[in-house]
Amino acid sequence: AQSVAQPEDQVNVAEGNPLTVKCTYSVSGNPYLFWYVQYPNRGLQFLLKYITGDNLVKGSYGFEAEFNKSQTSFHLKKPSALVSDSALYFCAVLNQAGTALIFGKGTTLSVSS
Amino acid sequence: DAMVIQNPRYQVTQFGKPVTLSCSQTLNHNVMYWYQQKSSQAPKLLFHYYDKDFNNEADTPDNFQSRRPNTSFCFLDIRSPGLGDAAMYLCATRVLISEKLFFGSGTQLSVL
Incomplete structure (x- = not known):
């Protein structure tokens, strides 16, 4: 069965520093991987996805993610964090049937000024 | 403009x-x-519709039902809410040729 794991409940970074939010996956077949962000009292917003091709995927708001097949990871990154990036981040994988997303438990990112 | 709209934003019901x-x-x-998204947990899929075809997840309780009278609207009915059903309920849409989901802002359900 497809699954993703986010090993960190919270990540704290200072504004201007690079950030990484970690995600590892376990899938049968080729992984379809996603990152979503959730701001307080809001629904989830799509950031980026990896289907195939370049291992470095660029997304919204300056975020990017690196797909690493040997480490079964799909970490979210940003070179320079903003206070406004503070939110809850979810990694997700498309289920085997291709019909729905399975989410990780989320990582809270806190960026301090 | 909001493309996926959920109402109400907050809902309080009795046990x-x-x-x-x-x-x-x-x-x-x-x-x-x-x-269904409970505090500090991953969003959990309850069911989905492909057009009018209803697909229930195996572990979705019988207490939860859904209706989709047309393309634009979808309803979640909880027949007898328990305290454990208090959660944020998220609606999302997708066009089948894309894997991207569009989410509404959610309805926060409280059960008293």
């Missing part, structure tokens, strides 16, 4: 009293989803 949550979309997407 055992039926409640209905609604979702509408202006995207004309053929797939609609309901997810």
Whole structure:
């Protein structure tokens, strides 16, 4: 069965520093991987996805993610964090049937000024 | 402009009293989803529709039902809410040729 794991409940970074939010996956077949962000009292917003091709995927708001097949990871990154990036981040994988997303438990990112 | 709209934003119900949550979309997407998100947990898929075809997850309690009268609207009915059903309920849509989901802002359900 497809699954993703986010090993960190919270990540704290200072504004201007690079950030990484970690995600590892376990899938049968080729992984379809996603990152979503959730701001307080809001629904989830799509950031980026990896289907195939370049291992470095660029997304919204300056975020990017690196797909690493040997480490079964799909970490979210940003070179320079903003206070406004503070939110809850979810990694997700498309289920085997291709019909729905399975989410990780989320990582809270806190960026301090 | 909001493309997936969920009403109400907050819903309070009593233990055992039926409640209905609604979702509408202006995207004309053929797939609609309901997810349940409890505090500090991953959103959990309850069911989804592909057009009018209903797909229930194996572990979704019988207490939860859904209706999709047309492409634009989808409803989540909780027949006898328990305290454990208090959660954020998220509606999402998708066009089948894309894997990207569009989410509404959610309905926060409280059960007293």
